[in-house]
Amino acid sequence: MTPRLSLTGIDKSYGSTQVLHGVSFAVQPGEVHGLLGENGAGKSTLLNVLSGVIRADAGVIEIDGKPVSIASPREATAAGIAMIHQELQQVPELSVAQNIFLGGALRRMGGLLVDRAAQEAEAQRLLAPLDPGIDVTAPVRTLRVAQRQIVEMAKALRANARIIAMDEPTSSLTPNEFERLVQVVAKLTAQGVSIIYVSHKMDEVFRLCRQATILRDGRRVGQVPIPETGVRQVIELMVGRELAKASHHGFATDKAVLTVQGLSRGRAVQDASFTLHAGEVLGIAGLVGAGRTELLRLIAGVDRADAGRILIEGQPVAAGPRARIRAGLGLVPEERKRDGIIRHRPITTNIGLPAMRRFSRLGLIRKGMLRNRSEDLMREVGLRPLDVSRAIGSFSGGNQQKAIIGRWLAADTRIFLFDEPTRGIDVGAKAEIYDLIERLAREGRAVIVVSSELTEVIRVSDRVLVMREGRISATLGPGEINEATIARAAIPAS
Amino acid sequence: MNSMTQSPLLSRIKFREAGTLLGLILIGAVFAWQSDTFLTTPNIINILQQSSINACIALGMTLVIISGGIDLSVGPVAALSAVLGAAMLVAGVPVPLAILGALAVGVFCGFVNGALITWGGLQPFIVTLGGLSLYRALALIYTGGTPIFGLPDEFRALTNGSVLGVPNPVIVVAILAVLAWVILNKSPLGEYFMAVGGNPEAARIAGVPVTLTRQMAYMISGFMAAVAAMILIGRLGAAEPTLGTLWELDAIAAAAIGGASLMGGRGSIFGTLIGAIILGTLRNGLTLMNVQAFYQLLATGIIIIVAMLIDKLTSGKQG
Known part of the structure; x- marks a missing residue:
């Protein structure tokens, strides 16, 4: 025919x-x-x-x-x-x-x-x-x-x-x-x-x-x-390869790196308190509008809290994204185009932005150093094509996400805050992002993953917080994490 | 991967700069063909000298535009720096101190603009439109509307002197252009300008000091306006409170011809310089050809629009 x-x-x-x-x-x-x-x-x-x-x-x-x-x-x-x-x-x-x-x-x-x-x-x-x-x-x-x-x-x-x-x-x-x-x-x-x-x-x-x-x-x-x-x-x-197995290995230690105490903002987030440990992946589940993104933004210092504070390794941290970044926090936002990337600028710049001081000497950027570091990082995370001088806007969503993760790796971020890390990313790149999250935990960094996909939360998390109408309604430990327990805590009792 | 690898973005910027340069060469070729005096050393130096004030303003404007803003107040800021600087000179303040004082006035005006935009949360267009009236009014009120005469020769010698035949103003602006180029292309501040202009919210989340970056852009613009004011009053020997009328439009035109995007995030120092020289060349060449001033204005308008059209057509879908 x-x-x-x-x-x-x-x-x-x-x-x-x-x-x-x-x-x-x-x-x-x-x-x-x-x-x-x-x-x-x-x-x-x-x-x-x-x-x-x-x-x-x-x-x-x-x-x-x-x-x-x-x-x-x-x-x-x-x-x-x-x-x-x-x-x-x-x-x-x-x-x-x-x-x-x-x-x-x-x-x-x-x-x-x-x-x-x-x-x-x-x-x-x-x-x-x-x-x-x-x-x-x-x-x-x-x-x-x-x-x-x-x-x-x-x-x-x-x-x-x-x-x-x-x-x-x-x-x-x-x-x-x-x-x-x-x-x-x-x-x-x-x-x-x-x-x-x-x-x-x-x-x-x-x-x-x-x-x-x-x-x-x-x-x-x-x-x-x-x-x-x-x-x-x-x-x-x-x-082009076999998929990584779905089960997550726990690398969680009992060393507290981030302590959130009574964090609140309007009705969106009310009195959130929890502790995050080195090597731990903490999932945050809940319905849309439950306050998960808002909580993450408060922790990252992007929005101002009405009440509460956060401690990093026992020390209180000042407000504002710059202070939080210096203290070791990094936000990988959900809306990459709006909140993540500088579209016209190359991968190198997008990676170097939070750590410009580290890549500068005598007030000038060491472009060669920035380039080499970016290339090394992007090779590790599998950027395709591996061309760090290309504008980030010309890459696919998954590759942009890898560059944003690379940004925080370059800044030696110890606490990664992911908001819907695989939104708009396809199956294969998803698996790569999960591998990266696992790698971060293995290296002893602490990770928070906000996700609307239950399978994703279950797959990556050592522990899961469930939010409901601005409040943390449940904390699920290993062995308690499944679709039923999460759904029960997420859905408002009517 | 070696350092010779060119990204589409980088090659596009270079391509854009080459296009502006080609435009200048074409315009120059037409004038050289029409006029015997155009392509002579004195005339070329003349063009550079005439372009230096606009180029100076346009350098600051380019950084402001790249950072996502606009500065409509540059002319009046120049006027205010000029009259206050001139008053100091006439009162017998030592020349270097008076110049520093005038530059400080420019930087301060830029600081006020920036503070209203960042802390006040107002639109750059509106703030500097207000500044356009405000600073002009201050200059007029201070002088009672009359020019300040009698600038010391010691000061005038600075702007009227030359080194190896190149007038001092041209040298000063060239040095400032190199500095602006280094800031934009080699320093973290330059990356911050482009990041803030390209996507302010993403820049903030990535830890860019957005407020400080914006402040710096307007302060540099104010500084450049004051430098331009010093060059002008040195040449004229007097400071008029009405000087600098419509400078903002020439500067925006030079930056736009040179490839700056009024949406922010993109622009080129080299392009802006060529843009300013194109505008200067046009005025010079048309005068040599005895074209009336009204038609010169017409030609300037056409050049700006043609440059933007070529820009649009060659950038294709990337823009």
Whole structure:
């Protein structure tokens, strides 16, 4: 059978960094094909080549066996390719019908006026098989995320798309909405549309896809049938090595390094007290809004406490991030883009910021020293590509996270505060972050991990604090940590 | 990995600086073709001298812009430093002391701007817009609106002298440019400017002294304004309370032509210098060609907009 879409030998470089090495990829008509790989593996670049956002340096794209040139998003649309981005590209104030016809309105009176009635009728016709419940005259902002995705699919159908690429479509969907998406995808494929499905979530990939192409470091590792190939094997192909075992080794000592006493801020954090020991990984679990991030920010000195104090190795520490950093604390924030990275600056600067004095002599930065230290640290943590003079913003989320961890390693931080350390990071890089957390504990540093993923908390923690409505509602020791105990302490009694 | 490896970011900045330089060469080539006197040593020295005041202001402005701010008050700060410095000189204060006093006035004004922005939590645009009126008013009130004449020759000799044919103001600004370059590219403060301008919240969490960094930017800008004031009153022999009108716009233009992003986080000292020289060259060349002042203004506006358009087009999607 001639594939609906085939890409052969796609190369792409940015400067001296080659991000795609002769990647080939084929999708059959009516197939849901998974495109899997870690962050930085080249998935986004490949999608961008396919949708005409960037041009490949070499390679051939064929549709139904005929070579096509895709030099712009417009040509991609003309070739029957539609992209559904993670961040939906819609105008919230316009109606569903207007969004579907954005850029190609139906007209009347010789093209002078937009034919709203015709647009709405056509939008209704396109949406009927997908989700007849959507009101085509309603502004898009009133729709749920799942419905907005369905609107995007209708827009793709209206452009006669035969190939729809979905980039992480479920990152903001509830389980019910995902079921709805599964049904819609089934209807689309029944019409012969091919779907390229990019996701980190293995359960979804296994639910939807029959075939998957796996990328690693810009190369195609292979195409595997699903579900014949097991989850573990797929992940190992993505990561290129065997996964670290899930159990955490305790390195906790009884030497207290951080003592938190009665820390409070408004209603967000009320009277938090606990002790953290050298070599210990302390998980903080709880529902969203329970005050976990706020507690971490108070400890890091980023926000000011109304009451309470913290002691590091028995000594009280002054307020403000600088004093806390000097005392040995380092925060790895959840929102990397907003709170973590200086996007335009190289990895070296992003690593050196808290420890500039250490990397300076006579008021001047010792750039060679900073560079060597950064490179050593980044080699240890596995930065890919290992180019520390590149702007941090050009790296994937997982690699940015490694650089932020490297920042605190360079500053000889003894107490690491992680806020959702694997948010927005894919499976393989996740395992690497867990390995790093374990390494920190092994080296005798103390670690706090705030996480919304129960499996993550259970996996990394020696001890778990559970927060509920601003207060610490339970402290779970080894042997008490499981989903049931955490959930019981996290959910408010009503 | 060797030190020759160039990141896309670094090569982009160098690329941008080379582009500004190319622009200057192109403009110079047109004038050299149109006018016989343009490409002569006296005229080139003349251009450098005429550009030195704007370059001086623009150096400080560049650091402020990189740190995510703007300083609209540079002209009036210069005027206030000028009249207070001149008053000291006329009153017989020793020249070095009077100069130090005038520079201290500039630094103090910058400190006030910075304090209102950091401690007061106000927008840089608004604070320095207020400063624009405030410092001008102080200069006018102090002098009653009349210029201060009779600056000692000893002082005037400093700004009117030259070394090996290069006027002293050009040498002073060149030295300040080297210092500014070292601060921006080699010192922790420079990294702090770029970090605070690029992402203030992330910089704070990473332990950057954000308040101090911002303060320093405005104090350096005030210092540069005072230096420019000294150069100007030395040349004129008098201090007018109205001097420095619209200096802030020329300085912002030089910084922008040189590649500074008004969003903060990015900019180049070398680029700013070339930007200031481009503006000076334009005025000089058009005067040599007997183009009317109104048309000179028109040309300046066009150059700024063309520079920004080229910037936008060449930076592509990275911007």
